[in-house]
Amino acid sequence: MSGPAPQGFPSSSILLATTQGPPLVPTLGEAILFEACEIRGTNITFRAGIFSLCGGHTYKCMAGVTTGVFSGPRGNITCRWRNITAGVLFGVHCIQSAAGGNSGQSGLAVGLITTAAPTTIQLEASVLRDVSNVGNIWATVEVVA
Numbered sequence: 001m002s003g004p005a006p007q008g009f010p011s012s013s014i015l016l017a018t019t020q021g022p023p024l025v026p027t028l029g030e031a032i033l034f035e036a037c038e039i040r041g042t043n044i045t046f047r048a049g050i051f052s053l054c055g056g057h058t059y060k061c062m063a064g065v066t067t068g069v070f071s072g073p074r075g076n077i078t079c080r081w082r083n084i085t086a087g088v089l090f091g092v093h094c095i096q097s098a099a100g101g102n103s104g105q106s107g108l109a110v111g112l113i114t115t116a117a118p119t120t121i122q123l124e125a126s127v128l129r130d131v132s133n134v135g136n137i138w139a140t141v142e143v144v145a
Contacts, residue, residue: 024134031122032079032137043143050084051141055117058145063109063123065096067135073098075130079137081111084120093126096134112144 026032031049039045044059045052053059061081068077075098081091091111113121123139 026125051121053115053119055115057143058114060142060144061111063139064094065106065137068096069132070098070130071132072130078127079109080126
């Protein structure tokens with residue numbers, strides 16, 4: 001992703017999004033890989049689907065699925081944040097579900113995480129049911145305190 005961050009975008013945050021490209025089919029329990037990345041500040045780094053967070057901050061993590069194609073009317077994809085360092089899921093998950101096989105609306109995967117030491121996190125798929133492909137998943141991780 002190129003160009004400046006949106007006005008008011010914090011200087012200690014990261015913005016990630018998939019780009020228009022080949023369809024994505026996430027793997028359960030694995031980091032979702034993003035094709036485009038814009039980083040602002042130095043408290044967060046990103047590599048191969050893993051966000052590395054500096055200690056001593058609180059981070060707001062948000063993500064959503066904007067397009068999904070399902071092979072059945074009951075298809076869905078659920079994404080959630082995982083604290084890899086502690087081995088736990090955190091926050092609320094987002095669900096993109098089928099409405100007659102077409103893409104429906106997605107909620108947001110949102111979580112707050114406070115780090116005392118360097119911590120790694122990832123966005124991962126926790127449910128994949130009748131998913132043909134996912135055209136776009138976006139995520140932001142932002143220092144809030």
